[in-house]
Amino acid sequence: MRIATYNVNGVNGRLPVLLRWLALARPDVVCLQELKAPQDKFPEAALREAGYEAIWHGQSRWNGVAILSRSGTLHETRRGLPGDPLDEQSRYIEAAVGGVLVAGLYLPNGNPRPGPKFDFKLRWFERLHAHLAELVALDAPVVIAGDFNVMPTDRDVYVPERWRDDALFAPEVKAAYARLLEQGWTDALRHMHPDETIYTFWKYWRGAFERDAGLRIDHILLNPAAAARLVDADVDRRPRGWEKTSDHAPVWVELAPAARKTRSARRAKSAS
């Protein structure tokens, strides 16, 4: 089962790129961020035509998240991150699909720092920490995928010195991400490629992609049950080189099929 995350930077503006990539990569499940589309302007029909059903949480102009599936029905379990009834931004959506719980998120950018946007980012992180504490220990595999707007370490930034005070790289933000991992989540990309330079975002200007001057800010976290099934993970750099493309590239994980329960295991479970 292949699960991907892709910050499309405008789901309608990028629809040709998104459809081309879906046809090429054929992921089973995809979390999208930065739809930049109100709820009724999501391209549901075009995606269905491409073989994907979808759930989405739109918002005019900014934010917006969706989950697509071509290989199993999406059973939505949550939209919106709990913990702040005043937060109306569309940044979190969660669904069960094919025996896996999948969450798609778009963490606040947080710039400028310091300031109210940065404070909102830290509070969002605290709410995420509280919610993920409930998910990490589930027996079912859980996959948290999205644009976290955090470079976790120096290795994830092309020139770390230029980003020290930025809201994507500030010590408080790196610490908040590290606290998530301490709950027991596996950073799938870093786990599969411990020593590589990996980027998922490149600015549009100054030939950043051609120079490979990028950032690693899109992440996929796995709870222990999902990590036990991790086969591979990588960045799909191909669509970043296309015309009229997003400034992010898709990130994906491949999970092995669930082990078939043995007769004795089923018996033990039903007896418990």
Add this chain to the structure above:
DNA sequence: ATGACACATTATATGTGA
């Protein structure tokens, strides 16, 4: 320190992004 570029809006300048 600044800017490069691109998205959206019942737009034609502005806010946001990273």
